[in-house]
Amino acid sequence: MSTRQxxxxxxxxxxxxxxxxxxxxxxxxxNGGTVDPVYLADTVRTAERGLFDYYFMGNAISSTPTAVGNWHNDVFKLEGFTLAAYAAxxxxxxxLVVTVNTTYAGPYDSxxxxxxxxxxSQGRAGLNIVTGADGVDGPARNYGQAxxxxxxxxxGRAEEFIGIVHGLSESWEDGYFVDDxxxxxLFDLSRSHPLEFEGKFYSVGGALNLPRPPQGRIPIVHAGGSEKSFHYGARHADIRFSPFVSTEWNRDYYRRIKGLLPQYGRDPDDQFIIPGITFYVAGTDAEARxxxxxVQDLVVGEYAPMQVGALLGLDLSRVPRDERIxxxxxxxxxxxxxxxxxxLAAFGDESVTLHDLFHYISNRGHLNQPPVVGSGPRVARWIAENFEARAFDGVKLFPAYARTPLDAFVDLVVPELQRLGIYRRSYDTSTLRGHLGLAVPPSPHAARAPALTA
Ligand SMILES: Cc1cc2nc3c(=O)[nH]c(=O)nc-3n(C[C@H](O)[C@H](O)[C@H](O)COP(=O)(O)O)c2cc1C
Known part of the structure; x- marks a missing residue:
């Protein structure tokens, strides 16, 4: 086990x-933030003001204008590396963590x-690897696949992909820059290490045309719900992006996921489990609630007792919608x-009706990523309790809307976490690896012959 705090x-x-x-x-x-550079810059700066470890760019490689329901927020998505370069x-x-879907992206370009x-960014990049959920064929058609x-x-692809990305990152050994x-x-060309890779899915021959990245090995984030994903993450990921269901559920999940790391020769403390959570934070609990x-009352759609009943295995057709749950x-x-x-805890009292519950479940994500509602101290305590219970190592903010939720969290929750002594008071490193407390690994080629200039 690691000894760092x-x-x-x-x-x-x-x-x-x-x-x-x-x-x-x-x-x-x-609602104009999708491609608004001023708004996006504002969120990067606010997250940095909150001393956040990283700014995360999820990915969607197809648009869903005809998607069922109300998911306006899924229609558009900036390309991640472009946004990350701007943010840098x-x-x-x-x-700056960028998401790549390895089912479609090529490893060399990535x-x-x-x-x-x-x-x-001088050592601030991170790569979130996803493989795309079963049954979602929209992206395939954008890539010439049925x-x-x-x-x-x-x-299988993701496994080869990550080996290639790490291998290419190490194409050039330290000491390549001679400048004599x-x-x-100018360069010691003998210090290049072209990758020669032949796999089932990819074949890559040659060196990357860039020196080793400042972080040596760029941190990997991974999300997925299958056993394959759990083992892939145990082998490769520094951060697992997870659901949050409940303290008990997540404690089991945490133990199980971290328990897989030793079989890949890794310390369980070298991977962080970080769920995405929506917070409603305000000056007081009552205001936040x-x-x-x-927000719940703005959900579009007619109350459907079948929908609520189906989740609970109950026939609710005869129960009035205004009945308290x-x-x-x-x-x-x-x-x-x-x-x-x-x-019930999110609403904060017992007046919640079946109709309210319908609104609650109508928002995708509430079931496996329930919201946390309250004042700064209440939300900070909730985070501290789950952190100490090892239900998670931290949280990723999913703002319910733009732009006040991020500001409210930074202004009201961050100082409380600092007061509790579980969060940094300033950045003391300037790389993502540094923020995570992970050392820069030596180059696999470092032990070779002395440099030309030696
Ligand atoms: C908590 C969580 C977050 C995810 N976030 C994303 C995302 O931002 N972009 C994406 O394309 N897929 C995302 N996914 C989908 C997964 O990364 C993965 O592609 C999908 O679950 C299929 O993998 P599996 O078969 O191992 O579950 C997420 C999955 C989970 C469980």
């Missing part, structure tokens, strides 16, 4: 019109973009479905 990790997920299906309908929501130029410390980003690859092949003006030697309820359901139902308790 464990501190909360914080990240912000760029979600320009917010994560909630309907919160964008709030009068104060700013206007920030100094915060890590390595080149990633290593470029690490140089331009349908999405099966899991076995997706992870007298002898006329009012905002949460206001504490009256409609037995204690046994609450016990069987712990998310009901989480929903």
């Amino acid at each position: 464990r501190t909360v990790k914080l990240a912000y997920s760029a979600w320009p019109t917010g994560r909630h299906a309907s919160a964008w309908r709030l009068p104060e929501a700013f 130029a206007i920030s100094r410390h915060i890590g 390595a080149r973009a990633l290593v470029s980003l690490d140089h331009l 349908r999405h690859a099966v899991r076995e092949d997706r992870y 003006r007298e002898k006329g030697t 009012r905002k949460f309820k206001e 504490v009256d409609a359901f037995t204690e046994e139902t609450f016990r069987q479905h712990p998310w009901l308790g989480t929903a």
